[in-house]
Amino acid sequence: MNSELFTLTYGALVTQLCKDYENDDDVNKQLDKMGYNIGVRLIEDFLARSNVGRCHDFRETADVIAKIAFKMYLGITPSITNWSPGGDEFSLILENNPLVDFVELPDNHSTLIYSNLLCGVLRGALEMVQMAVDVKFVQDTLKGDSVTEIRMKFIRRIEDNLPAGEE
Amino acid sequence: MADEALFLLLHSEMVAGLYRAAEQGEGENGRCTTKLESMGFRVGQGLIERFTKDTARFKDELDIMKFICKDFWTTVFKKQIDNLRTNHQGIYVLQDNKFRLLTQMSAGKQYLEHAPKYLAFTCGLIRGGLSNLGIKSIVTAEVSSMPACKFQVMIQKI
Numbered sequence: 001m002n003s004e005l006f007t008l009t010y011g012a013l014v015t016q017l018c019k020d021y022e023n024d025d026d027v028n029k030q031l032d033k034m035g036y037n038i039g040v041r042l043i044e045d046f047l048a049r050s051n052v053g054r055c056h057d058f059r060e061t062a063d064v065i066a067k068i069a070f071k072m073y074l075g076i077t078p079s080i081t082n083w084s085p086g087g088d089e090f091s092l093i094l095e096n097n098p099l100v101d102f103v104e105l106p107d108n109h110s111t112l113i114y115s116n117l118l119c120g121v122l123r124g125a126l127e128m129v130q131m132a133v134d135v136k137f138v139q140d141t142l143k144g145d146s147v148t149e150i151r152m153k154f155i156r157r158i159e160d161n162l163p164a165g166e167e
Numbered sequence: 168m169a170d171e172a173l174f175l176l177l178h179s180e181m182v183a184g185l186y187r188a189a190e191q192g193e194g195e196n197g198r199c200t201t202k203l204e205s206m207g208f209r210v211g212q213g214l215i216e217r218f219t220k221d222t223a224r225f226k227d228e229l230d231i232m233k234f235i236c237k238d239f240w241t242t243v244f245k246k247q248i249d250n251l252r253t254n255h256q257g258i259y260v261l262q263d264n265k266f267r268l269l270t271q272m273s274a275g276k277q278y279l280e281h282a283p284k285y286l287a288f289t290c291g292l293i294r295g296g297l298s299n300l301g302i303k304s305i306v307t308a309e310v311s312s313m314p315a316c317k318f319q320v321m322i323q324k325i
Contacts, residue, residue, distance in 0.1 A: 005243055006174045008213045012206035013181055020188065020202075034184045038176045045172045073170045102213075 003075065007101045014114060024111040031113070035120020036127075043125040046072070058154050059083075061131070062090050065122070065152075074098050078150075094148040097141065105142050114142050118150065130158040171245070178268060181206070182284050200287045207291020208298070215296035218242060228322065231300050232259050239296060244268075257322035261293075262315070269314035282310040286318075293318060 013034075017027045046052075050068050055061040066078045070092075078092040099115045113119075119135040126133050132155040139149035185199045218239060225231045236248035240263075250262040268285050272278050286308035294306045303323040310316040 004214060004217055005210070006177065008210040009174065009177060009181075009206070012209045013177070015209070016185075016202055016206055030184070030188075034180045037183070038173075038180050041176055042172065073173045075170075 003098055004101075007098055010099055010117070011103060014112075018109065018112070024109055024113075028111075028113045028116045031116040032120040032123075035117035035122075036124035037120075038117070039121040039124025039126075040128050042073070042121060043128045046125065058087060058090075061126075062092075062152070066092055069125075082151075084153075088154040090152055091138070092150040092152065094150070097148045100142055100148075103142060110143075113137050113140070115140070115148070122150075122152065127158065132156050132158055175268070175271065178288060179271070179285070181288070186284065200283065203284070203287035204291035204294075207288040207293075208295035209291075210288075211292040211295025211297075212299045213295075214243070214292070215239065215299045219300070225300065228302065229253070231297070231302065232261075232320070235293060235296060236261055243292070257324065259320040259322075261318040261320065263318075264315045266314050266316045269310070269316060272313055274313050276312060279310065279313065282313060282316070283308065286310070286316060290318065293320060 014027070014031070017030050018024075021027050021030065046069060050064075050072065052064055052068060055064060062080050066080050071077050076094060076096065076098065078094045080090055081093055082091040083089070097115060099118070103114060105112060105114065115137065119137065122135045123133055134153040134155055136151055137149070138151045139145035139147055141148050182199075182203065185202055189199050219234075222234070222238075225234065232251060232253070236251050240246065240248050244263075244267040246263075246265070246267070248261045249264045250260075252260045252262075266286075266289075268289065269282060272281070272285075290306040290308050294304055297304050297306075297320070305321045305323065307319050307321075308316055309319065
């Protein structure tokens with residue numbers, strides 16, 4: 001039941017943003033920004049409840065994200081695939097994305113990245129544990145792909161103790 | 168199953184995001200409460216449809232209000248409404264002594280002026296739910312000391 005509340009609320013939010021902003025790019029940006037703000041706070045909840053310790057490499061981080069975080073917050077376990085040879089990039093494959101349970105994209109929103117909030121959440125949460133990552137959707141079932149694929153790329157360790165934007 | 172923490176964060180970011188956009192002149196200022204209310208309305212409509220799928224037909228208006236206070240509230244906010252009062256002339260007051268969307272703010276009066284922002288969505292939720300059960304209403308909220316709050320439902324006779 002609770003997941004319907006979340007799914008419907010998220011849908012209402014995207015609908016409202018589509019009314020407020022003229023083009024899909026701006027909506028995508030706004031969703032990413034909101035996700036980021038959620039992520040930087042969600043990580044605290046995650047660390048407090050999951051009892052996960054420090055990850056030693058990016059592979060371990062990938063496991064924690066897919067098997068613990070996604071399971072805990074969205075009730076799904078994406079599979080991890082397509083590792084880059086350098087081990088700094090991987091894909092999360094979502095067989096079913098609960099965010100899009102009742103969703104169909106109208107033709108005039110072909111460039112809308114409906115679930116872009118997720119990218120922001122992942123980026124924000126990882127930034128709080130000193131990891132700068134690039135997160136983006138490369139496949140989306142809403143756009144006719146057979147699965148939803150989120151690509152995550154490790155950029156660098158953040159050495160600075162201050163969070164970005166706070167001087 | 169989505170986690171509750173995620174919904175709470177999404178809701179507070181929705182409020183923050185709308186007001187932030189309005190301040191920067193991107194959205195229309197002063198309409199944030201209306202927007203939140205109408206988002207709640209849509210969600211309320213959708214939820215009530217699912218929640219009432221297998222319930223028996225409601226006897227009357229009071230029966231519907233009781234459903235909102237018990238089943239609906241429990242599913243959404245993990246607790247029942249603490250007190251339901253009515254004047255039997257179309258006005259209902261739903262009191263929640265520990266409203267879930269206010270519990271993350273400090274209790275008492277310090278942030279009282281910000282409380283209405285965090286109630287607009289829920290006002291819409293109630294109005295949307297009632298609307299799909301055939302009841303047209305106006306829903307307002309009132310807070311005197313957080314995290315307690317009252318929702319007043321005025322039924323509009325058609």
